[in-house]
Amino acid sequence: MPTHTLIRSVILSIFLLTGCLVTGSVTIAAENWTSYRGPANQGDVGNVELPLKWSESENIVWKTPLEGKAWSSPVIWGDRIYVTSASEDGTQLWAECLDRNSGKGVWKKQLRQVVAPQYCHPFNSYASPSPVIEEGRLYVSFGSPFNACLDTSNGNVLWERTDFVCNHFRGAGSSPFLYKDLLILNFDGADRQYVVAMDKRTGKTVWETKRSVNFKDADAAGQVDREGDLRKAFSTPVLVEVNGKPVLISLGSMALYAYNPDDGKEIWRVELIGSHSGSPRPVIGHGLVYSPMGMGRELWAVRPDGQGVVTDTHVVWKYNRAVPSRASILLVGDLIFMVDDGGVAACVDAKTGKEQWRQRIGGNFSASPIHANGKVYFFSQEGKTTVIEASPTYKELAGNTLDDGLMASPAVYDQTLFLRTKTHMYRIETKR
Secondary structure: OOHHHHHHHHHHHHHOOOOOOOOOOOOOOOOOEOOOOOOOOOOEOOOOOOOOOOEOOEOEEEEEEOOOOOOOOOEEEOOEEEEEEEOOOOOEEEEEEEEOOOOOEEEEEEEEEOOOOOOOOOOOOOOOOOOEEEOOEEEEEOOOOOEEEEEOOOOOEEEEEOOOOOOOOOOOOOOOEEEOOEEEEEEEOOOOEEEEEEEOOOOOEEEEEEOOOOHHHHHHOOOOOOOOHHHOOOOOOEEEEEOOEEEEEEEEOOEEEEEOOOOOOEEEEEEOOOOOOOOOOOEEEOOEEEEEEOOOOEEEEEOOOOOEEOOOOOEEEEEOOOOOOOOOOEEEOOEEEEEOOOOEEEEEEOOOOOEEEEEEOOOOEOOOOEEEOOEEEEEEOOOEEEEEEOOOOOOEEEEEEOOOOOOOOOEEEOOEEEEEOOOEEEEEOOOO
């Protein structure tokens, strides 16, 4: 077995405990940053000591300009960093590879020219879904216009799909997810809402499951925007293990779903009829699934051992203040940290939902936070990173500002932080 594959297998075995969900926070930092929330999909890099302070003139190893408009996050494999990008008008889609040590370009691959791009809201980009990587293969998504597997050495397309039907309406946002030999992706559009699993080796569809929530109930209540907004969602799946079996957790519009990842059959769902969902990715721990519901209206803690519609029986607690609709939440030990879209951060007890503190830190937020060695990092659209202590008492440790805004979630390799702003990629590292 290749070394990188062995490392990932060991990490996965730590997180997916037989008969229950992950308990507690991540304690091991992997070598490779394989998705936009890291190799465990939780945004926790454990006890790694990341830089505390930086600026345009401090602790910047290199800064590389990036073309286009793209909110997708970087992924890292060995000495290479990979990003996807698009022209602002959505007609050009590409991927590129940078050298992790120098920041210099290794290759840049034009992937597709889109003759008539769908409408994308100016706040979004045509390259918002983040790639996912494994040894030798980079899986990219731009929503329905283009999905592909690339050779990491040169960017050559190994297979591609351009036949998925989905009116993203405001632009795509859901990122692909790897499970065994499957590449799984949410499609929650104004016209169609479904989850699809492709054979990662060929790109062929293995299963496709339609979202089962009854949108007509919301129609009858007069709550649905006729243009389709309330059918939209932008989240990315995550895998948990319940009673010794893998379960795919997927946030769609008006419902949080659990599927059998091998065949796509729905196991359970909890519903919040009348409100569509945002971008946060669910997190797991303490025998619960934690997910923002309804465009930041509430954070729900859900027991994952149900069958059917379990809204009335399996929601353990709800929290309705400072809940994000864009940035994912962060579980560190017994505490959940989050920051809402308008810059109000909060900490709640993961077991009870009781608020520990709530604090306005300022700015606007889309990028997901990370935890490293007792510190939580929040990244604002204005380019400021607020670092706080990961504790039940609010304590700010640092505020670091770059020239441009942060829409993409960060990547970590060893003791180095990689930040993609609207215009550049940075390598940030404490000078030794």
